[in-house]
Amino acid sequence: MNTLSFRRKAIDTGMRWAFCLCAFLVILPLFMIFFDLVSKGAKELQWSLLTNLPRPVGEEGGGIANGILGSFVITLLTMIWSVPIAVMCGIYLAEYGKGRLASAVRFTVDSLAGVPSIIMGIFGYTLVVLPMKRFSAWAGAAALTMIFVPIVARTTEDMLRTVSQPVREAALALGIERWKTTLYIVLRTAQAGILTGILLAMARILGETAPLLFTILGNQFWQTRLDQPTAAMPLQVFSYAISPYKEWHDKAWAAALVLITLVLFINIGARRLTREKR
Amino acid sequence: MPKKVSKNPKDRAFEALSAFFAAMVLTLGLLLLLVLLYESLPALRKFGAGFIVSQAWNPVEKEFGALSFIYGTVITSFLAILLAVPLSVGAAIFINDFAPQWLKKPVSLLAELLAAIPSVIYGLWGIFVLVPMLRSAFMKPMAKYFGWWIPLFKGPVYGPSVLAASVLLSIMIVPFILSVSREVLATVPVRQKEAVLAIGGTRWEMIRIVVGQHCIPGIFGATVLGLGRALGETMAVTMVIGNRPDIFYSLFHQGYSMAAVIANEFAEAADLQLSSLILIGLLLFILTFLVNLAAKWILSNLVKNTSLRN
Numbered sequence: 001m002n003t004l005s006f007r008r009k010a011i012d013t014g015m016r017w018a019f020c021l022c023a024f025l026v027i028l029p030l031f032m033i034f035f036d037l038v039s040k041g042a043k044e045l046q047w048s049l050l051t052n053l054p055r056p057v058g059e060e061g062g063g064i065a066n067g068i069l070g071s072f073v074i075t076l077l078t079m080i081w082s083v084p085i086a087v088m089c090g091i092y093l094a095e096y097g098k099g100r101l102a103s104a105v106r107f108t109v110d111s112l113a114g115v116p117s118i119i120m121g122i123f124g125y126t127l128v129v130l131p132m133k134r135f136s137a138w139a140g141a142a143a144l145t146m147i148f149v150p151i152v153a154r155t156t157e158d159m160l161r162t163v164s165q166p167v168r169e170a171a172l173a174l175g176i177e178r179w180k181t182t183l184y185i186v187l188r189t190a191q192a193g194i195l196t197g198i199l200l201a202m203a204r205i206l207g208e209t210a211p212l213l214f215t216i217l218g219n220q221f222w223q224t225r226l227d228q229p230t231a232a233m234p235l236q237v238f239s240y241a242i243s244p245y246k247e248w249h250d251k252a253w254a255a256a257l258v259l260i261t262l263v264l265f266i267n268i269g270a271r272r273l274t275r276e277k278r
Numbered sequence: 279m280p281k282k283v284s285k286n287p288k289d290r291a292f293e294a295l296s297a298f299f300a301a302m303v304l305t306l307g308l309l310l311l312l313v314l315l316y317e318s319l320p321a322l323r324k325f326g327a328g329f330i331v332s333q334a335w336n337p338v339e340k341e342f343g344a345l346s347f348i349y350g351t352v353i354t355s356f357l358a359i360l361l362a363v364p365l366s367v368g369a370a371i372f373i374n375d376f377a378p379q380w381l382k383k384p385v386s387l388l389a390e391l392l393a394a395i396p397s398v399i400y401g402l403w404g405i406f407v408l409v410p411m412l413r414s415a416f417m418k419p420m421a422k423y424f425g426w427w428i429p430l431f432k433g434p435v436y437g438p439s440v441l442a443a444s445v446l447l448s449i450m451i452v453p454f455i456l457s458v459s460r461e462v463l464a465t466v467p468v469r470q471k472e473a474v475l476a477i478g479g480t481r482w483e484m485i486r487i488v489v490g491q492h493c494i495p496g497i498f499g500a501t502v503l504g505l506g507r508a509l510g511e512t513m514a515v516t517m518v519i520g521n522r523p524d525i526f527y528s529l530f531h532q533g534y535s536m537a538a539v540i541a542n543e544f545a546e547a548a549d550l551q552l553s554s555l556i557l558i559g560l561l562l563f564i565l566t567f568l569v570n571l572a573a574k575w576i577l578s579n580l581v582k583n584t585s586l587r588n
Contacts, residue, residue: 116510
């Protein structure tokens with residue numbers, strides 16, 4: 001074998017390190033963000049943060065309890081109707097989806113998935129806040145629906161398409177009706193992937209802030225009804241962060257730590273789900 | 279599946295039911311478009327096409343124009359792309375072609391986790407960590423030594439700035455460009471790579487020759503996709519860009535973006551201002567829609583050409 005010229009070898013080694021540096025720089029912010037979240041958020045992270053209502057500046061022991069509750073309420077509210085809509089839409093696209101309606105729906109789903117989330121806030125505002133004349137959890141859920149549905153419809157379609165054709169044919173050959181085949185065999189086969197998609201979308205809407213700004217607005221107290229202004233964790237992070245008070249900045253970091261823990265917990269759990277299945 | 283229409287009434291009912299939900303999604307999409315068009319009509323009627331080229335934003339005089347916001351959005355997104363593309367493509371090449379086996383999974387998982395962080399947390403980190411860091415380590419020295427003769431680095435240095443927004447945006451869009459780039463890189467036929475190595479090429483020569491030839495369109499597609507993400511990003515940008523509607527030349531100047539002005543002013547706006555904000559929303563919608571459409575078109579063409587779908 002001929003010896004490699006020094007120049008070529010040097011360039012190769014140099015490029016190798018350059019690519020390595022790129023990868024390092026790409027994941028560096030992740031470590032920095034986690035480090036800051038933990039080091040700045042941990043000192044405010046006490047039980048009172050999780051169980052108390054927000055308090056005015058100067059008073060000790062304010063919390064984000066209503067935000068945690070609010071986030072769960074609007075996320076669940078969104079999912080109650082979004083999951084069936086999205087999964088059925090995905091079933092239609094994967095199992096029956098031919099012709100003009102299907103391509104129109106597929107195009108809509110793809111387009112909606114790319115729409116900036118703040119625009120979904122405008123959707124919730126004009127269709128729910130304006131007619132009801134008040135900010136409410138309903139409006140927030142309407143905005144989040146527009147984010148949730150396209151993501152889940154798309155993953156459902158993709159996951160159903162990974163189910164191999166012979167599985168369907170075998171079921172049909174046994175005389176099982178087609179709708180039963182779809183629901184009990186095809187959907188069952190793809191369920192881990194679909195559930196992963198649902199959980200990832202859930203983690204996503206749990207952290208969304210922009211569409212909530214002018215739909216649920218935020219609240220300093222417990223919200224007891226769905227047609228009231230509602231607090232949510234991401235909104236609290238935002239309003240604490242842009243406030244001029246040092247102690248509220250600390251609260252923002254602590255709230256962010258709680259939020260990221262939840263989001264990553266769901267996100268990583270969701271990934272686990274499909275890995276074990278395969 | 280058999281294409282024949284089933285005669286079983288339950289089958290037909292189930293198909294109709296799923297079609298109903300699919301149609302519902304279509305309706306939601308159309309509804310969104312209608313809402314944006316209808317609600318922006320007052321502003322559109324008042325200002326017409328001049329809205330796009332007017333720099334006015336005066337709620338008292340009821341004069342509104344979108345130019346400074348469009349400008350801010352486009353500039354920050356463009357800068358973010360400029361920073362993010364080389365890094366993510368480099369990292370993608372590292373993961374696919376250089377990294378030892380044990381390192382591939384963790385690195386790509388970590389990069390994916392970046393995409394899972396909520397945008398408001400990026401914003402928080404931006405305000406309290408990134409901005410002070412950039413200000414003391416980059417903006418102040420640059421403004422001092424280069425500011426007086428290069429307008430790009432002209433002071434005064436506040437901290438929240440176009441530069442901070444662009445850097446933060448670039449961090450946020452890296453995971454998207456990275457994952458699409460990796461998919462594109464994976465479409466390169468292994469045999470061609472092996473062929474270059476077999477005739478004595480180094481790894482870098484392999485990348486340059488084969489990857490360079492195959493992947494430029496795909497990486498361009500990934501870039502456009504990242505651009506689509508960057509254009510609509512709201513919270514993080516709102517928190518670090520400074521929120522000042524200006525046409526700027528310096529990277530250290532405070533700016534504003536389309537999404538940020540909606541986020542900041544929507545809840546308290548009424549009448550013409552509200553309508554103008556929704557018109558900005560409509561413009562943003564159209565902009566991201568076109569950009570995403572272009573990305574999809576580029577990437578789908580590529581997959582067709584290589585006939586190597588996954």
